[in-house]
Amino acid sequence: MTTTRPDPAAPSSTREPLRVALLGCGVVGSQVARMILTRPDDIVARVGRPVELAGIAVAHVGRPRHGLDSRLFTDDPMALVTRDDIDIVIELIGGIDPARTLLLAALEHGHSVVTANKALLAAYGDELNKAAEAHGVDLYYEAAVAGAIPIVRPLRESLVGDQVTRVMGIVNGTTNFILDQMTTTGASFEAALADAQARGFAEADPTADVEGYDAAAKAALLASLAFHTRMRGDQVYREGITGITPDDIEAARDMDCVIKLLAVCQAGKDGIVARVHPALVPVSHPLGSVSGAFNAVFVEAREAGHLMFLGPGAGGSPTASAVMGDLVTVARNSVRGVAGPPQAVFDEYPILPMDDVRTRFQIRIQVRDEPGVLAAVATIFAHHEVSLQTVQQSAIEGADKADGWSATLKILTHEARESDVEACVAELTQSKAVNAAPRVIRVEGM
Numbered sequence: 130m131t132t133t134r135p136d137p138a139a140p141s142s143t144r145e146p147l148r149v150a151l152l153g154c155g156v157v158g159s160q161v162a163r164m165i166l167t168r169p170d171d172i173v174a175r176v177g178r179p180v181e182l183a184g185i186a187v188a189h190v191g192r193p194r195h196g197l198d199s200r201l202f203t204d205d206p207m208a209l210v211t212r213d214d215i216d217i218v219i220e221l222i223g224g225i226d227p228a229r230t231l232l233l234a235a236l237e238h239g240h241s242v243v244t245a246n247k248a249l250l251a252a253y254g255d256e257l258n259k260a261a262e263a264h265g266v267d268l269y270y271e272a273a274v275a276g277a278i279p280i281v282r283p284l285r286e287s288l289v290g291d292q293v294t295r296v297m298g299i300v301n302g303t304t305n306f307i308l309d310q311m312t313t314t315g316a317s318f319e320a321a322l323a324d325a326q327a328r329g330f331a332e333a334d335p336t337a338d339v340e341g342y343d344a345a346a347k348a349a350l351l352a353s354l355a356f357h358t359r360m361r362g363d364q365v366y367r368e369g370i371t372g373i374t375p376d377d378i379e380a381a382r383d384m385d386c387v388i389k390l391l392a393v394c395q396a397g398k399d400g401i402v403a404r405v406h407p408a409l410v411p412v413s414h415p416l417g418s419v420s421g422a423f424n425a426v427f428v429e430a431r432e433a434g435h436l437m438f439l440g441p442g443a444g445g446s447p448t449a450s451a452v453m454g455d456l457v458t459v460a461r462n463s464v465r466g467v468a469g470p471p472q473a474v475f476d477e478y479p480i481l482p483m484d485d486v487r488t489r490f491q492i493r494i495q496v497r498d499e500p501g502v503l504a505a506v507a508t509i510f511a512h513h514e515v516s517l518q519t520v521q522q523s524a525i526e527g528a529d530k531a532d533g534w535s536a537t538l539k540i541l542t543h544e545a546r547e548s549d550v551e552a553c554v555a556e557l558t559q560s561k562a563v564n565a566a567p568r569v570i571r572v573e574g575m
């Protein structure tokens with residue numbers, strides 16, 4: 130590979146610019162365009178050559194774009210990414226198609242790529258990484274996980290000499306805002322979602338966020354990076370937050386915990402697992418105090434110990450900051466005629482089924498306050514080898530009490546196997562001592 134080092138003495142205007150094709154000019158793309166156009170001297174200082182916007186592909190070319198030259202715009206993104214005078218393609222369209230086809234074409238044309246597209250990477254990251262490596266160019270995607278927070282490069286590069294054992298993240302700002310509102314105001318899920326939508330923190334169709342699909346895509350990227358392996362979004366266990374009630378929030382508070390939608394990636398001797406679900410987290414845990422629409426990622430590494438990354442996980446400017454970091458890195462590599470380190474895949478780990486995961490659980494059961502009930506419940510737990518750490522009993526007031534269901538047992542288990550807890554809960558549901566199905570929420574970070 131040839132190296133074309135810039136002459137540091139040459140004035141920037143005499144150095145040929147690197148040319149960037151921008152795909153998408155929406156919430157993030159418009160901010161990236163602004164930063165490229167308004168900070169040319171900073172970029173020259175960092176890259177060694179000017180960086181120029183060669184074209185911007187959008188869906189609606191006629192739409193007014195404040196401060197941007199209308200001659201830059203096209204609605205033919207394929208023609209733009211296959212131009213020979215392009216050096217770097219920044220993809221901020223989102224979704225699978227046409228983004229996948231466009232990026233494969235860009236990589237095949239020898240253009241390095243920067244993208245924030247977690248959905249695409251979680252489904253086709255392997256294909257894109259291989260295409261980048263095959264063509265000796267870069268594929269960078271810092272903004273795809275947790276917006277402005279630097280987490281992709283720390284896992285890919287800074288911690289590559291260590292052994293990451295576990296990553297726990299709050300990687301979806303919408304759900305964190307909703308759960309935070311439920312915790313601080315006592316609102317129902319529906320009311321907190323409506324509030325999030327009114328404030329612009331949730332989409333009109335919030336499914337991808339509240340059902341955990343967005344977090345699952347990011348969990349797949351985190352697991353692939355942390356364990357230097359390959360995992361897709363559809364291999365991540367996923368539960369959303371739509372079933373969380375004010376009673377769940379209160380029961381968490383009683384244990385000095387809050388409920389968070391967590392993306393948990395863990396590696397053990399038998400394999401790896403990534404899962405997204407609501408979990409009780411102690412208020413005293415670093416993730417317990419992450420409020421509003423913020424994101425955070427907590428990394429446990431064998432040698433480094435515990436590391437916490439916190440910051441804005443979305444928004445035009447914060448996300449564009451991460452994209453610009455990638456752009457400068459990729460542009461520097463391009464100036465030097467090299468590509469950065471490829472995404473290393475050292476190991477193909479088996480992906481463990483959720484049934485084998487061991488964690489702790491809070492289980493709430495309505496029972497009759499009668500002699501022998503506690504013993505009957507304890508026997509069912511013992512039968513399924515689910516060991517109890519604490520049991521709290523509290524009186525029930527109101528309608529359920531009239532039917533004779535006068536007490537709630539709030540149980541915290543020791544670490545137990547997921548399938549054992551499932552079987553235990555099924556037997557509890559059938560038991561005459563228990564009213565209705567128990568409420569079960571996993572507990573992390575305790």
Ligand SMILES: NC(=O)c1ccc[n+]([C@@H]2O[C@H](COP(=O)([O-])OP(=O)(O)OC[C@H]3O[C@@H](n4cnc5c(N)ncnc54)[C@H](OP(=O)(O)O)[C@@H]3O)[C@@H](O)[C@H]2O)c1
Pocket residue numbers: 152153154155156157158186187188189190192204206220221222223224227245246247248272273276442443444445448
């Ligand atoms: N928004 C955030 O806070 C955030 C945070 C982290 C990551 N991301 C990721 O960043 C990416 C962009 O998100 P965004 O919020 O900026 O999206 P957005 O506001 O919806 O913008 C999408 C842009 O893509 C253009 N576009 C759509 N289909 C196209 C097509 N077929 N050909 C060419 N252009 C097309 C749209 O054109 P028009 O303008 O003409 O409609 C628009 O400019 C996504 O992958 C997203 O997951 C976003």
